[in-house]
Amino acid sequence: MTVDPPIVALLEAFRSHRHFLVTSHERPDGDAIGSVLATAELLELLGREATVVLVDEIPNIYKTLPGVDRIVQASDVGEVEPDIAAPVIVLECDGIPRTGLAGLEGRVLINIDHHASGRNFGKVNWIDDAACAVAELVYRLAKAAGVEITPAMATCLYTAILSDTGSFTYSCTNAGTFAMAHDLAAHGASPSQIARDIYFSNSEGKIRLLGTALSNLRMDGAVAWSWVTTNDMDRAGAGAEDCEGVVNYLISIAGVESAVFLRELPSVDQYRLSIRSKGKVDVAQIAESFGGGGHRNASGCTLDGPLPVAMERILSQLRTGLC
Structure with a gap:
């Protein structure tokens, strides 16, 4: 199977370091939250350590996601990881300011994004605006790495995809999206429970x-x-x-x-x-x-x-x- 060059570079970066910070944008949505949690688990399945940090609080409808308690809320990455040698994986951001975090300057940044406004600000960059969600890119990374997707990872990724495709209604939704959703359901994601958590838990x-x-x-x-x-x-x-x-x-x-x-x-x-x-x-x-x-x-x-x-x-x- 041919692997895209950005995936090869990302997996090499994952193998080159022991500990990573994982973050996404301020005011995190379902794609941001589900993807940082899935990325952290992917790293751990590869024998690495991961700390997840976000600047803003998790919305209530996503607080049932597996592993959500591991997310650290902070305004400065130095408060969480003083070692500036630890690379930072930045998901769904077009630049450092989008994270809302201080202390990212001078660190090794790994940039993964699916927005048309994405920019190459990291040492390693993977931007694919054809992807329905950044979770799709995390899913493809997991497949290329050969790890077994756990029920927790499947739940996080399915949540991210469901929310970022507008319940599979946006134009980025295609046959591949449904094939991915099918695979995640087969690995333990519960479509009905996830839909209830997102759409029937309003305050x-x-x-x-x-x-x-x-x-x-x-x-x-x-x-x-x-x-x-x-x-x-x-x-x-x-x-x-x-x-x-x-x-x-x-x-x-x-x-x-x-x-x-x-x-x-x-x-x-x-x-x-x-x-x-x-x-x-x-x-x-x-x-x-x-x-x-x-x-x-x-x-x-x-x-x-x-x-x-x-x-x-x-x-x-x-x-x-x-x-």
Whole structure:
């Protein structure tokens, strides 16, 4: 079997060191969390040691993942691993700032990503924007390494793929995606239990906040948008993680080709944007123009307020993209 050169380089890097740090982006999603846990187990199956560190807390819907308790929350990698010789595997990031972690400068970085906005910032880089999730790349690494995928690893990888493909609805989903999901299920992942954990474990605050967001729904032709403020979140008893997925309700509207959801950030006059497209608009390019990134049909960025200004900036781009 022919192995891609990036995989060969990655496996050689894994063999060349004893201990690794594994991390991903701030505000971790299912792909980030499932993939760091699966990568850590892969390293251990190869006889290596791994420490998993993320800058932000794990959302509640992913706290049932096997091994999640091993994740260390820290703002500086030096607090976790003072030995700067230990390489850092960075998943799903287009650069060091995306991790939110201090102390990565000067360390050996191994960069694995699947975003169109991915960049070669590591000593070893593997960027494949055709992959449905970074978990797919971890899966391919495990297969190339010849390790037996454990039920825990299968659960983490399946969770990552399910969440990052929008429940197998995004355009990156193909026959290979389902073959991979089948293999992970055969190795111990429970599709029904994982789906329940992700989609049927919402907090009351999230549902109340969703009501507010949908009441703020606005439409202009094929563009839909909505927003919530920090006051809205406080009244609903909701947190930042409860805003995840709201934009999917907007893009699900018949006739809508692009949608954006804006969340006010606490203590600063800024808004976090989740942007979606059904294919006519490349929202990755739009997000990148604002300092963000992601995929053609699903991206994000942060804009300065006030709200009407941030809203007009993004809506102008989305309308132009549909012209």
